[in-house]
Amino acid sequence: MNLDLDPDDEPRLRAALARAVDGYVPPPAPVDRVLAAGRARKARRRRAAVLAAAACVLAVAGLTVPLAGRGGDGPARPLPSPAVPTPEHVRPPAERPVTVSAGHGALDGTTWSVTVEYYPQLPPSAAADFLSGASAAAGTSLICRRMFIGHVQIDHQAGLWAGCTEVDGARDPRDGGDEGLWGLHDKGTSGTRLFVADPGPGIASGTVTLDDGTALTGQTVTAPGTTYRCWVVAIPDGRTIVSVDQYDARHHLVSRETEWR
Amino acid sequence: MHSSDRRAAADGPDPDTDADQDAEFSLFVAARWRALTHTAYLLTGDFHEAEDLVQSTLVKVFPHWRRVRPETAEQYVRRALVNTNRSRYRRRRVVHLLLPSLPDTPATRGPAAGDDRDALLRALADLPERQRAVVVLRYWDDLAAEEVAATLGCSVGTVKSQASRALAKLRAHPALADHPLPSGLGDPR
Incomplete structure (x- = not known):
């Protein structure tokens, strides 16, 4: 097949798309x-x-x-000098993120880290990436899991708010239960990788067992004042995953997954 | 209710306003469900995910409905749909890469697997998320480049370049080479 860019392409593509949905009848x-x-x-x-x-x-x-x-009869004391404003001081409290480190270390000759950030209000600069600006005024929240390998943020190409998800306040039950492998190359399938889980309630830790028998364990952290959790381990270059186990606070096995590589 | 009335309404609960808003929103959902689900189907390649995507998008939009002007409601919802899909795509892409057995193509209730429609869906699935959104909005929803740009929050130039790259990738996609489309993109010239 060898199609040239020409004016016929558009109607042909439209027809092909119409054929693709033909026969798919959504429910009421x-x-x-x-x-x-x-x-x-x-x-x-x-x-x-x-x-x-x-x-x-x-x-x-x-x-x-x-x-x-x-108030009182004593001599008036001078007011303290106003602090030099910084962006964090200027920002209203609700726009400042609540952060917690989920893990950090050094591996394969480089550093890595994962930080959970919770923004009670959708920052104005993130509004365009999520719902329209109207939602920012309405107070939509954002949960971000900032992942770095060697001081390079994973998915930085997708913009400042890559790795962030819109949530409804500090206790959105929809966030949780997801896991992912992330890296700087080949969409997390090679090189140094981070296994990042945002587990549901009751998960206190996770252990990733590698093909050489190494067991890596991450402890669940929770962003203060929220229900947003995270545990993370770093996978060395060249190693593959045999199993991912999650445990409760009493170290009882809650889940086991073997499909990760 | 006119949009300015909606915006003027107090933020607190007002049974009359809420009832009007609910009725207006219900009409919108009933009228646009099918079109939105078709768009979502082309974005996700899976009818289950399409229906979930549209539902979760509408649930997200509902609290903001009071602020949405009727003349821009369609664009507002479509933008929310694309953004919700973007979040879904980012979160799941590695799982899909590592689990090739997961159905990335429509199951039995959608168009029959193995035909040229399935081939186009597979080719679309291999496009980067933004290029796929451009193709679906531009050529399925029939939006002007300016409208696509407004929906995706990017420039018109970006829309045109993404569309051009997407078309080039679709033309070269092996799934379309294996399944020539008699009246579609794979049609030999």
Whole structure:
């Protein structure tokens, strides 16, 4: 087959796409199911907004009380100099990420690290990568698992927000249960690789057994104030995976997978 | 309800406004479900995933529906669909690479496997995610390059270059060479 770029290509491709969907008849629209799930999601967002507002009120109250307590007859003390603003200081608290290190080390002569970042509000610069800007105003959250090998962020070609997933607040039950192999080459199938799991509740650790018998164990960490978890191990170049086991806090085996390589 | 009314409504629960919003959203879902599912099918290559993708997209969109203007609702939902698919694609791509036995092509309820339609789906599946989205939006949803650019959040030039590269890859794809499409892209000239 040898097709040249010509004006005929477009109608031909359109016809081919029409043929591809021909015969696929979707089931009736699950309007009720979508509405029910949408309402539940909306209710969760409203609850989260109320909690965030309450936290702000408490924070302001906590600042006000000590300031009020300064009143008295003593000589006026000079106010402290304002701190030099930095981007983190300038950003409202809700836009600052909550971070936790899931693991780091050195392997194959290079360093690696994985950090979990939770953004309570979708950062404005990420809005274009996810829902439209309207969602940023509505407070959509973001969970990111930042993976580095040799100071190079995996998937950096996909932009600043590669490795991030939109979530609904700090306790979105949809996040969890995924695993992946990541690397800088061949989409995680060769070279030094990171096995990164965002396990569901109850998983305290994971062990990856390699073809040479080595057992690598990662402990589950949780981003503070959230239910977003992560455990990670680094796979040396040239090694393949025999099994991936996950354990609960009592070291009881919860799951075993043998399809990873 | 007009969009400005929706935006003017208070953010707090308002039974009347919520009921209007629900009714409007339900109408949209009922009217656009089939078209969205077809788009999702071409994006994912699997009808189960297509239906899941459209459902999860609509659930995500629902809380924002009050802010969506009627004239841009279609584009808004399509953009959410593409972005949700992008997240899904990123999370699963390694699993699919390492598990070739997983069905990446439609199962029995979709078009019959092994025919030229299946070949095109396999060729589409091998395109990078963004190129596939460009092909589906441009040539299936029939959007102008400017609309595709707005949907994907990129420039018109990027859309054109991605479309050109995607067409070149589709032409060279072995699945299409094995399954010439009598009235499609694989048609010998």
